[in-house]
Amino acid sequence: MQALAWLDYTFASAPIWAWLLFLTVVIALMVFDLGVLNKTDHEIEIKESLWLSAGYIAIALLFGGWIWWQFGESSAIDYYTGFLVEKSLSMDNVFVFALIFGFLKIPRIYQYRVLVWGIIAALILRAIFIGAGAALIAQFSWILWFFGAFLLITGVKMLFTKENDNQSFAENPLLKWMNRHMKITNEFHGNRFWVTLIDPKTSKLTRFYTPLFVALILVNAADIIFAVDSVPAIFAITQDPFIVYTSNIFAILGLRALYFALAAMIHRFHYLKYALALILILVGAKIILMMLGIKIPAVIALGLTLAILIGGIVYSLWRTKTDDPNRSDLATN
Numbered sequence: 001m002q003a004l005a006w007l008d009y010t011f012a013s014a015p016i017w018a019w020l021l022f023l024t025v026v027i028a029l030m031v032f033d034l035g036v037l038n039k040t041d042h043e044i045e046i047k048e049s050l051w052l053s054a055g056y057i058a059i060a061l062l063f064g065g066w067i068w069w070q071f072g073e074s075s076a077i078d079y080y081t082g083f084l085v086e087k088s089l090s091m092d093n094v095f096v097f098a099l100i101f102g103f104l105k106i107p108r109i110y111q112y113r114v115l116v117w118g119i120i121a122a123l124i125l126r127a128i129f130i131g132a133g134a135a136l137i138a139q140f141s142w143i144l145w146f147f148g149a150f151l152l153i154t155g156v157k158m159l160f161t162k163e164n165d166n167q168s169f170a171e172n173p174l175l176k177w178m179n180r181h182m183k184i185t186n187e188f189h190g191n192r193f194w195v196t197l198i199d200p201k202t203s204k205l206t207r208f209y210t211p212l213f214v215a216l217i218l219v220n221a222a223d224i225i226f227a228v229d230s231v232p233a234i235f236a237i238t239q240d241p242f243i244v245y246t247s248n249i250f251a252i253l254g255l256r257a258l259y260f261a262l263a264a265m266i267h268r269f270h271y272l273k274y275a276l277a278l279i280l281i282l283v284g285a286k287i288i289l290m291m292l293g294i295k296i297p298a299v300i301a302l303g304l305t306l307a308i309l310i311g312g313i314v315y316s317l318w319r320t321k322t323d324d325p326n327r328s329d330l331a332t333n
Contacts, residue, residue, distance in 0.1 A: 014242035018070070022246050025063065026123070029056070029253060034116055041191050043108045049260035056254035063250060067243070074298065078238040081302040082247035085237065088279050088309045089230045090255045091272065094262045096222045104211045104218075108260075110191050114215050115256040117193075121220045126248055129231045134241040144287050147232040151284030154229055158277035174221050175214070183208045223252075229280065236283040236290070237301065268320045275312020279305055 044052075060083055068076030101111055136143050178184065185208040189195045193213040199206040234244050262269070282304055286296050 018242065026249060026253070029059070030116070030119065041109050041113060044112050044260040046261045049258060053254055053258035053261065056257050060250035060254060063246065075240065075243055077298040077302060078240070079243050079247045081237050081298055081305060082234045082243060083251050084302065084305050084309065085233055085279060085283060086230050086248050086251035087255065088305065089233060089276055090226065090251055091262065092276055093222060093226055093255065094259055097219060097259060098263050100215055100218045100222070104215050106211060106215050107188065110212055113191050114212055114219060115259060118216055118219045118223065119253060119256060122223050122252055123249060125220070125224060126227060127245060129227050130241055130245050130248065133231055133235055134239060134244070137235065137239050144235070144291055147235060148284045148287030148291065151229070151232055151236070151280050151287065155277045155280030155284060158273060158280065174218065178214060178217065184214060185210055188212065233280060233283045236287040237298070269316050271316040271319050272312050275308050278308050282308065
């Protein structure tokens with residue numbers, strides 16, 4: 001019964017036809033991406049990455065315009081703010097994705113396929129996180145205090161914690177578990193996630209998982225970890241599950257496309273984490289103030305978020321203008 005109540009609350013935030021329209025758009029984008037643009041595996045160059053990302057952003061902005069037309073200005077501004085916050089925080093994922101691909105030596109030609117298939121899992125996992133969060137807030141409004149405090153602490157910690165550039169996945173618990181409990185081959189078999197091979201120990205045909213599958217699992221595990229920050233952050237903007245979920249997913253879709261451009265310039269965004277930390281502090285403070293009866297207008301929240309993000313990008317590019325571009329090319333193999 002609780003599960004049914006959770007689903008009812010989540011989907012009741014918008015007409016069922018609005019949900020169906022959104023899912024239709026997302027599925028169409030995925031089919032076009034995988035079935036047309038990337039029907040055959042190829043290395044995504046920076047120019048293609050930027051054009052593809054621009055297309056996703058344009059569609060996301062148009063969807064926001066449709067929300068404005070159907071649900072009003074307030075909902076649209078919340079959508080755009082949520083999209084910008086999620087887009088900003090998700091940029092940190094790029095560094096982790098680059099580390100995963102570099103550690104597993106995933107060829108560039110297969111990286112995009114891993115990221116796109118990871119979106120399917122992200123669609124389901126984010127729906128669970130957002131639906132559960134919305135239901136909890138509806139029943140226990142005090143949980144927003146926890147969200148606000150968590151985001152403030154996380155932002156302050158990120159602001160003063162030094163980044164470990166030599167981070168390795170060798171000691172990753174999930175990777176260790178997979179190595180112990182799964183048959184994993186070190187060889188790549190095209191773009192396949194698993195293959196049937198003769199097990200040298202048993203001389204029987206056995207399913208073996210390729211490094212691409214390992215990368216897919218680690219990428220989605222990273223998505224879950226980052227959702228712990230980003231989902232509470234977007235609830236600082238609105239508690240409407242439809243606005244939260246649609247802005248979240250459109251930001252994730254575009255990030256995958258932008259990955260190759262960002263990964264190629266990863267050494268230029270070393271200081272971007274400070275802007276992301278400030279955004280977390282901003283949205284955490286927004287929740288606390290809201291709970292105290294002080295509401296920051298959505299337009300101001302959108303403007304501040306945009307200013308912090310642009311400021312962080314400009315500052316990072318300025319500070320790294322003389323850096324060696326080959327210092328940290330994690331995504332190239």
